[in-house]
Amino acid sequence: MKRARKTRPSLEAAHDKWGWFFVAPAILYFSIFSFYPILYAFWMSLTNKKLLSLKPPTFVGFANYQKVLSSSDFWDSLKNTLEFTVGAFVPLFILSLAFALLISSRKRFQRALQMALYSPAVLSSVVAALIWLIIFDPRGLANAAANALMGTSGKDYMWLSSTSMVKVSTVIVYVWKYVGYFTILFVTGIGKIPASVVEASIIDGANARQRMLRITLPLLRPTTVLVSVMILIFCLKTFSTQYLFTQKGASLRAVNVVTLNIYQTAFRDQNLPQAGVMSILLFILMLVLSYAQLRASRGEEEQL
């Protein structure tokens, strides 16, 4: 008796300790390549080191934070990031959910449809930017399509040369690229809803709309939360679309998102500390927004 009691708990404990063994690679790797660098960036933000200077950095406390938080340049780039995030989040979320619902209710070609929608995500961002730059060229397809749709002729919709349109253009490229990805996530989530529940509701007389609103969507909550947090983080981190577009002539001010600002501040202006400040601020923003998102959805869940 005594022996059994001793072996069971210690077996559990020993067994659980193995958990550390398995996660050890992650701890090692992320410490070196994620935690240390972000701490380094934080440390840099408290100094005044210029990128090329051979002198050791001197500590200046939060002076850089003051400078950045009072510079209109930073707030402009933050505004650009938030504008982009909202602008991309809504279409991405709604379209991917809509497509997923439509696809799940099809009896055939489900896989082909998802593959088609996902195919842009397979391209590298350099290639995608290249293709779209040609499409957005004033002589390119975008103007041709817009002219055809709007019934105008020869009108230049200024996809890259108008400060407001270029924001729309970056959102278009981003949504195009990722809508398939999130559609697949939603389809997977819908697939997890037990058929029995759906069938029961049909027998009870629920029509398609009621089924969707009362059964599918609520049961889809875990996926919905996951997708919305992912879209949020993706959008806040966006970099390559804006970078590649501005390299080729688009106005920097219109799409100067925080990540691009960080990059330019570090390399073009050699100002590593201020780049570090913006990085830390962006990181905190992402943490806060993600947490708020999770809390909000958990609250809703409790209401259900």
Added chain:
Amino acid sequence: MKRTLSAILLAALAASALAAQAPTIPALKGKKVQLTLWTHEDANRMPLEKGYIAEFTAANPGVTVNYVTYPTDKIRDLTTTAFAANQGPDIFNLQISDAYPFMANGRVAPIDFKMTAYKDVKDLESKYLPGTLAPVIEKGKAYGLPLELTNYCLYLNKKIFRDAGLDPDKDYPKTWEDVMAVSEKIVQRNGEIITRRGFDFRYGVEPLICWVPMVEQLGGELISKDGKAIVGDDAWLKVLTYVRDFGPAGKNLGSPTYTAARKVFDLNKNEIAMSLSGLYQEARIIKSNPEFYNSKDWMVIPYPQWKDAAKRVPNNFYGHYYVVNAQSSKLAQQASWALVNYMLSHGEAYLQKVAIVQPSKSLMESKTFKEMPYSDVFAKDMSAAHVVYYGASSTKIDALLKEAFESVMLAGGPSPKEALERLRKSVTEVLASE
């Protein structure tokens, strides 16, 4: 005729190159050293320099050279990062306004004159056009050897002029007002979309070169002698307004979102009539469109001036210098200077094959230079020009200028006055933080 002449010259050069013996440097005898050279991509220059490197390493067997090229718009960022990690290449070249931070932070080494053909700084300066080495001379020491010095003049496509009913030899634009008027006559559109441009600016990485001379012609300044930023509001506003009128929000004659003017110009496909570029563009035209080059359908005219210009200011010239990493070993530095000196001693070959101009007096007087079409136009402008602004924050100021001018040009952007205020504020901030 021109083609056979070029062919003969090339053959002669090739023959002389084969016969050429790179110097064997005593200091490198019997020693082994590996050099890394970073430079920006140039399809014409790479084979030329690789050839010289081969000759140099043949004469100095202990030396190996790793020659790497990078995209022009990335090389600065990459070099900066490498140096930040103390991993910079032994030899590299950057545009002077990008290279200055390296100098200012002591990251580049002074010339070791014993490895070169020059005795000292004074001797070096005397062999080049006055003022062209000033950007790399500090406190009596020289830090770079010139790879190229460029100023822009206006290339003009005669065929398109005639097609628009203009006589290129009489009607070519002499003033900025002319440029706009002529462009309006030449431009063709499909609705609002431009299919043929008259003139278009050179956007991209060189606003200090493009826009500032226009301001200076009207008496404005980027930075005054007493350190004030953006002086001469009338001048600045006139240029900003002109630029706004030129773009899609105004007369719709061009914009940064169309394909770069100088690249389209070479193709001669009735797409653009005028483009700003340097003498090196001629080598690009020969390579990509020899028929166009050999026809007489293009010409080069001086950089336009305003009708009521306060003073004549040709395009500012900018330079690339080869510099050496101060953290490289003494041996590597010696080998680097020796190699750079050897490569650059072939000024005429660089001119002939790459059409880049080293501002050495001997080259300016050489037959090769004089025989390049319109080299006199470039030389005349260059002699009256001054070097582009450089300083500790020139890269950032460059970016601020680009933003100011391009934002005014694009639809929905700020008014010239707003852009001017904003520019002045940011440049003042930058100067203050230096």
Added chain:
Amino acid sequence: MSSIAASPVARRSSSAAITSVLAWVALAAACLVVIMPLVFMAGASLMPPSEVLSMPYRWIPKEWKPANYALALAGNDGNWLFLRNILNSLIVASTVSATTVGLSALVGYGLAKFKFKGRNVVFMGIMATMMIPFETVMIPIYLIAVGMHLQDSYQGFIVPFLMNAFGVFLMRQYLLGFPTEMLEAARIDGCSEPRIFREMVFKNIGPAAATLAIITFRQQWDNLFWPLLIARREEMKTIPAYIVKFVAEKNSDEGTMMAVAAIASIPVFFLFFTLSKYFIGGSAVYGAGKE
């Protein structure tokens, strides 16, 4: 009862038919719009540049120019370096995919099936790293890589990307559904933990592994800055660097640029199509064991 059952069915079939048609139209339109730029790339890659930006645009080239592909492969200096770049990209992307799948499986397993103290902290910590944009940490990571003497080597491309937080997340989700009873049984039989992992768990992560492999492969295929930073010889560069260089050189030849883009995309598409059955719309990935 039967009448209530009957009439909804009758109503359903006619409105359902209309909804069905509308749904198909919407889906078809969406797919067309989404695929159109890809078709454009394919078509434009075979056109001379004057046609690529011609107005109005002709989808079928008037003049076929497969020579674009030859020029794309040979490069503007005719040294076929593109092939070497493709090889580099293949090596790097495959290796990183392999390590990511392997390591994520290990870590995901540990987080899913072992209740050790601090488990949540570790998990949250790993998830937080997803919020760090690469531009922020590029310079410190470069300093570390240099300190480890990783420049100019395949290791330099690979080591900083050995695994990522998303992979851990994916594997953990998947392995949460792994039947614990089987593991218990194996333990009682006296199997060691590593052996259990090797023999039972690792062999059964197919769908998650395929999904993660594709995503990671594509991410590495797309990596522009890091390889450019770490490579110090031309021969070590990867595909995105080649594309950027090519575009800057012969900017006006949009047709050949599209050929370069097409060539660069082929391997990823190939991988995608072969592995997609694991990846797409499967409760397979997330809900192992469910219906």
